[in-house]
Every structure is written in C-alpha cells, then in structure tokens.
Amino acid sequence: xxxxxxxxxxxxxxxxxxxxxxxxxxxxxxxxxxxxxxxxxxxxxxxxxxxxxxxxxxxxxxxxxxxxxxxxxxxxxxxxxxxxxxxxxxxxxxxxxxxxxxxxxxxxxxxxxxxxxxxxxxxxxxxxxxxxxxxxxxxxxxxxxxxxxxxxxxxxxxxxxxxxxxxxxxxxxxxxxxxxxxxxxxxxxxxxxxxxxxxxxxxxxxxxxxxxxxxxxxxxxxxxxxxxxxxxxxxxxxxxxxxxxxxxxxxxxxxxxxxxxxxxxxxxxxxxxxxxxxxxxxxxxxxxxxxxxxxxxxxxxxxxxxxxxxxxxxxxxxxxxxxxxxxxx
Amino acid sequence: xxxxxxxxxxxxxxxxxxxxxxxxxxxxxxxxxxxxxxxxxxxxxxxxxxxxxxxxxxxxxxxxxxxxxxxxxxxxxxxxxxxxxxxxxxxxxxxxxxxxxxxxxxx
Numbered sequence: 362x363x364x365x366x367x368x369x370x371x372x373x374x375x376x377x378x379x380x381x382x383x384x385x386x387x388x389x390x391x392x393x394x395x396x397x398x399x400x401x402x403x404x405x406x407x408x409x410x411x412x413x414x415x416x417x418x419x420x421x422x423x424x425x426x427x428x429x430x431x432x433x434x435x436x437x438x439x440x441x442x443x444x445x446x447x448x449x450x451x452x453x454x455x456x457x458x459x460x461x462x463x464x465x466x467x468x469x470x471x472x473x474x475x476x477x478x479x480x481x482x483x484x485x486x487x488x489x490x491x492x493x494x495x496x497x498x499x500x501x502x503x504x505x506x507x508x509x510x511x512x513x514x515x516x517x518x519x520x521x522x523x524x525x526x527x528x529x530x531x532x533x534x535x536x537x538x539x540x541x542x543x544x545x546x547x548x549x550x551x552x553x554x555x556x557x558x559x560x561x562x563x564x565x566x567x568x569x570x571x572x573x574x575x576x577x578x579x580x581x582x583x584x585x586x587x588x589x590x591x592x593x594x595x596x597x598x599x600x601x602x603x604x605x606x607x608x609x610x611x612x613x614x615x616x617x618x619x620x621x622x623x624x625x626x627x628x629x630x631x632x633x634x635x636x637x638x639x640x641x642x643x644x645x646x647x648x649x650x651x652x653x654x655x656x657x658x659x660x661x662x663x664x665x666x667x668x669x670x671x672x673x674x675x676x677x678x679x680x681x682x683x684x685x686x687x688x689x690x
Numbered sequence: 691x692x693x694x695x696x697x698x699x700x701x702x703x704x705x706x707x708x709x710x711x712x713x714x715x716x717x718x719x720x721x722x723x724x725x726x727x728x729x730x731x732x733x734x735x736x737x738x739x740x741x742x743x744x745x746x747x748x749x750x751x752x753x754x755x756x757x758x759x760x761x762x763x764x765x766x767x768x769x770x771x772x773x774x775x776x777x778x779x780x781x782x783x784x785x786x787x788x789x790x791x792x793x794x795x796x797x
Contacts, residue, residue: 417790417792417793419785419788419790420781420784420790420791422786426768428768470766473766475764482748482751483751483765485768512767512768513747514744514747514748517752518745518748518749519749520707520708522745553745558741558745559741560710561735561736562739568734
C-alpha cells in the first residue's frame with residue numbers, strides 16, 4: 362500500500378511539471394476554444410512566445426559633440442558646418458621640392474544655448490585644439506592652437522532670404538618651428554543668401570553653393586610667418602567660397618574654390634601695412650558616402666593654392682597638393 | 691506634452707516651407723505603395739542641403755517654439771546639418787521636444 366502511494370506520488374510529481382508546461386504554451390486548438398477575443402489573442406501570444414517590445418523613450422541629446430576637422434576655425438571659409446573640411450594629410454610640391462603637411466583639429470561643440478526669444482537662442486559654444494604641420498621650405502610650421510568660441514545666426518530668413526552667421530573665436534597659438542607664439546581673436550561672418558545655396562542635389566546633376574564672408578582678425582606677436590616684428594596686427598578681410606558638387610560627372614566628387622582679400626588696419630609702429638590675397642581651387646572625392654553614415658569619412662583631394670591667408674595661416678607660397686582627408690562626426 | 695504626430699506634422703510643414711519647388715505636405719506618404727516623399731527622402735534632393743539647414747537654425751527654433759512652447763529646447767546649426775533625410779530630421783525634432791519616436795517610425 363505504501364508502495365502504491367509512493368508510486369502515485371511520483372506519478373503526480375512527474376505529471377505536475379508536464380501540466381505546468383502545457384499551461385505555459387497552450388496549443389492553437391486550445392486558443393481557438395476561447396470565446397473572448399482578448400483572451401484568444403493573449404493565448405496566441407503565449408503560443409508564439411511573443412515578447413512585447415519595450416515602450417520607446419525620447420532620445421537624450423548629448424551635451425557635447427566631438428568633431429575631427431582640418432582646423433579649429435569654425436566655418437571660416439563659407440562651409441556649412443563647424444569646419445566642414447576634413448582633417449588633412451597632404452603630399453605636395455612647391456618650387457620644385459616635395460613636402461608634407463598635416464592639419465588636424467579636435468573640436469567639442471556644446472549643446473545649443475536654450476534662450477527662448479533671446480538673441481543667443483540656438484547659438485553653439487565650442488572649444489578646440491588643432492595641429493598644423495608643414496615641411497615645405499618656404500612656409501615651414503609646427504603650429505599648435507587652443508581656442509574657445511561661439512557660433513550663431515543673426516536674422517530669420519524666409520525660404521528666399523538672407524542671414525548672417527557670426528563666429529567669434531579667441532585662442533592662443535604656438536609655432537615650435539618658427540618659435541613664435543601669441544594670442545589671437547577672430548570675428549568671422551558668413552553670409553548665406555538661400556537662392557545661392559539651395560540648388561537641389563539630384564543624382565546625375567551638378568549643384569552649387571556660393572557663400573561670401575567678411576571678418577576681422579587680430580593676432581599678437583609675430584603669430585603669422587609673414588609678419589616681421591612683434592606687436593599686434595589687426596585687419597579686416599572679405600572673401601567668398603564656392604562649392605560645386607559634380608554629380609553629373611561622379612557622385613561624391615566636388616570642386617571647391619576660394620578667394621580672399623586681407624588688409625592690415627593696424628600694425629606695430631615702423632611696419633608697413635600688408636595686403637594679403639589668397640586663392641585656391643581643389644577637387645575632392647569622398648571614399649564613402651558621407652551622407653550615408655556617421656563616423657569616419659575618408660577622402661582624396663587635389664588642390665592648388667597661392668598667396669597668404671592669415672586667418673587659417675595658409676601660405677605664403679604657391680602650392681599643389683595631393684591629400685588624404687579624414688572627417689569624423 | 692506634444693504627441694509624436696504633432697511633431698512629425700509640424701516638421702513636414704517646416705520642411706515644405708524651405709524646400710525648393712516641392713509640395714512636401716501634399717505628397718508625403720502618398721501614395722502609400724510609392725510615396726512621392728517619405729522618411730527616406732534625401733533633404734538635399736528637395737533643396738534642403740547642409741547650407742539651407744544651417745540657415746534654418748533661427749527659423750526652426752522660432753517655429754517649433756511657437757508650436758510647442760513648453761517642450762521645445764533649442765537646436766543648433768551643427769545639429770541641423772547632420773540629418774540628411776526627412777526621417778532623420780523628424781527624429782531630431784522629436785529629440786528637441788523630448789518626444790519618443792514610436793517603434794517603426796518615422797515612415
């Protein structure tokens with residue numbers, strides 16, 4: 362008798378997990394027997410082991426964005442972004458000699474200022490550090506810069522309107538090759554007139570954008586290689602940047618041109634005022650579609666430049682350079 | 691608190707205004723099988739390239755703050771330059787209004 366009880370107890374013990382399993386995953390036939398539709402749906406969900414997705418949450422915006430570019434200048438030359446040009450490593454030839462250059466900047470852009478109905482609503486502060494190296498004989502440099510700044514917009518343009526994009530930068534630079542160092546300040550204003558930039562970018566067609574700009578640049582010491590004496594050099598400049606996306610020839614191929622004119626307004630006593638002109642034309646080919654993904658975007662470029670550009674420290678010389686660029690978003 | 695559809699519709703109306711000769715509001719999601727404009731539409735293809743998006747910094751902040759005065763947090767030009775499709779732009783507008791994007795959206 363006791364054996365019988367033990368046997369039935371064991372049988373029950375074995376049967377219970379089986380029954381529990383049957384309850385956890387009901388068969389479709391069992392579900393079909395349920396009259397109420399909600400109960401039937403719940404039964405089907407159990408049958409298919411349906412896992413409900415977590416309710417989506419609002420995206421948290423990062424307080425700081427990191428960018429890798431060619432210089433710490435924020436759109437100083439008509440580009441749309443915080444220094445849209447990629448970090449650059451270039452091989453070139455100038456005056457019959459080979460040389461290499463490297464330009465790299467890391468910029469941290471702070472989340473836009475939230476000031477409802479205020480002047481600075483949407484403006485973005487940033488900090489950055491940059492390195493600019495050039496082994497060419499005429500303009501050798503090993504220039505390091507740190508800077509802080511803020512960039513924003515004045516005016517609310519309509520779809521065919523115009524507005525100004527001021528960027529104020531304050532920084533310090535040190536050239537370990539030329540042994541010069543000093544503080545600098547730059548107010549740069551891009552002018553975007555929408556009919557000059559809004560050509561639709563359609564596959565198989567070219568599109569273009571023209572952005573004029575004006576600015577004021579001031580540098581202490583002989584912070585640029587073409588200055589000859591210590592002191593503060595300040596002057597206004599104006600220029601324009603043209604970007605043509607050559608979609609009719611190849612996707613991701615673009616042509617860029619720039620012209621700039623700078624004139625010293627104030628120089629140390631005994632120094633002649635300089636007039637500096639700068640011109641460049643270049644072709645760039647992105648090796649991956651920069652619009653298709655975030656992250657690193659490598660590119661190849663071929664460019665020619667002439668003259669001197671005090672704001673980014675280009676020149677003074679005539680150069681043709683083949684470059685490899687990297688950009689990070 | 692605005693709903694996802696509030697933000698999506700406001701975004702499409704804003705993009706419609708700044709697009710170049712495109713009726714985005716009328717053609718968005720229509721027809722369902724082959725929509726003229728959808729979340730996948732490249733902004734640059736309707737004339738809203740990175741330059742235009744940069745120029746939309748003040749207009750976007752003013753328009754969205756008027757629509758969603760309590761929820762809107764300012765967007766910067768470098769934020770606006772990043773999204774390259776209508777869908778990515780809608781997601782950015784949702785992030786600025788702290789609105790969750792439902793599973794499967796934006797379409």
